[in-house]
Amino acid sequence: MTPTVRIEPRSGVAFRLAEGQRLTVIDPQGSQVADLLAFAQGDVREAISNGRTLDYEESIRLTTGNRLWSNRSRAMLEIEADTVGCHDFLLTPCSIDTFLHFYPDKPLHRGCFGNLAEALAPYGVAEDAIPVAFNVFMNVPIGPDGRISVLPPTSRPGDSITFLALMDLVIGLTACSAYASNGGSFKPIDYRIE
Amino acid sequence: MTPTVRIEPRSGVAFRLAEGQRLTVIDPQGSQVADLLAFAQGDVREAISNGRTLDYEESIRLTTGNRLWSNRSRAMLEIEADTVGCHDFLLTPCSIDTFLHFYPDKPLHRGCFGNLAEALAPYGVAEDAIPVAFNVFMNVPIGPDGRISVLPPTSRPGDSITFLALMDLVIGLTACSAYASNGGSFKPIDYRIE
Known part of the structure; x- marks a missing residue:
């Protein structure tokens, strides 16, 4: 069993994931979101695309x-396994701009966007090249009129999702920093590579 | 009245649109899609983002x-005016890859992606930097289970949408090349700048 690594609240990491490896993202306390990005190791201009x-x-x-x-x-x-079945692939990582927009009275934070930008910079990924993330555990229902809501995740402590890498990748992964996406609390995210 | 310009079936164009100018995209024959991209004139790394x-x-x-x-x-x-009210901002421009995926038995075509890439290259936009387009008139209902369908556009001949430019932009615009998005026919798109 490989060790589980913790991403502290409101932070992010980047790492290589080789073809054939499995990445499991775990919500240790429940109701938390992890923004996931993927880039081709050989050429990071090839990026995950919603x-x-x-x-x-x-x-x-x-x-x-x-x-x-x-x-x-x-x-x-x-996606090889998924105990939640509720994720979002529409919305961008939270950022200083989204904090200014949605939470003008709250303290500013660089958000998942800033955390991903710093973690991915050593791999040659520029800020402008950060696309929409696959937002693990994020609960974004769409109404019949097209309205988008952001609700607390339905994930319970220990819930997880496992991804199989189909090519050599650079992964960016966060414990989300936004207020709405995790019910107002900031929690860690765990992950494991196998 | 400024002249109306025609985009021939399965082709695309790019042009500058200054802050304060209005772009009207017209469906002259009905049930056709136009993929629209926008980039900042000063730095094309700033791009439209779904x-x-x-x-x-x-x-x-x-x-x-x-x-x-x-x-x-x-x-x-x-969006200042819109006689249709049904557009898509989820799906990427059709391309050789989408043709191979969805229409393996049909003749290959570079699609809106190829048309946009060629039209935008003189403005310094690389292929990999082409994001999800705002797909004017494209009819993409989402079922209660999240399933995405691509149906013929509801636009009638002469229907239009008008955009006000809020900054100096480079615009990419196509008459769509895919089979599903326009009910199997390939038609022109007209536009006007005012």
Whole structure:
């Protein structure tokens, strides 16, 4: 059993994930979100793409059996297991700008965007190249009129999702910093590579 | 009255749109899609972002009064008029890869992606930097289970949408090349700048 690594509240990490390795993202305390990004190791201009993924998977409710695709139409990750089944792939990582927009009275924070930008910079990923993340455990229902809501995640302590890497990747991963996405609390995220 | 310009079937164009100018996109024959991209003139690394837009507009059904935002959280375009009210901001421009995926038996075509890449190259936009387009008139209902469908557009001949430029932009615009998005026919798109 490989060790489980903790991402502290409101922080983020980046690491390499080789083809064939499995990444399990765990919500240790429940009701927390993790923003996940993926880039091709060989050329980080190839990045995870919500548009390509929604095109090919033909669903916005991605879970076991679905794959996450790159902007070059290659499958990057496959969801192999998922005890939650509720994730978001529409919204961008929270940032100083989203904090100013949604929480003008609250203390500013660089958010998942800032955390991802710092963690991914050593891999050559520029801020402007950070796309929409696959927001693990994020609960974003869409009403019949198209309205988007952000509700607390339905994940319970110990819930997890496992991704199989289909190519050599650089992964960015956070414990989310926004107020709405995790019910107003800031919690850690755990992950394991196998 | 400024002249109306025609985009021939399965082709695309790019042009500058200054802050304060209005772009009207017209469906001259009905049931056709136009993929629209926007980049900041001063730095094309600033690009239209479906994620930021869905974040700030809090809806996937964008119409009159909604704004389209950049990856740097600046409002690029405002929808000032819209006789259709049905557009998509989830799916990527059709491409050789989507043709291979969805229409393996049909002749290959570079699609809106290829058309946009060629039209935008003189402005310094690389292929990998082409994001999800705002797909004007595209009819993409989402079922209660999250399933995405692509249906023929509801636009009738002469229907239009008008965007006000909120900053100096480079615009990419196509007459869509895919089979599903326009009911199997390939038609032109017209536009006017005022």
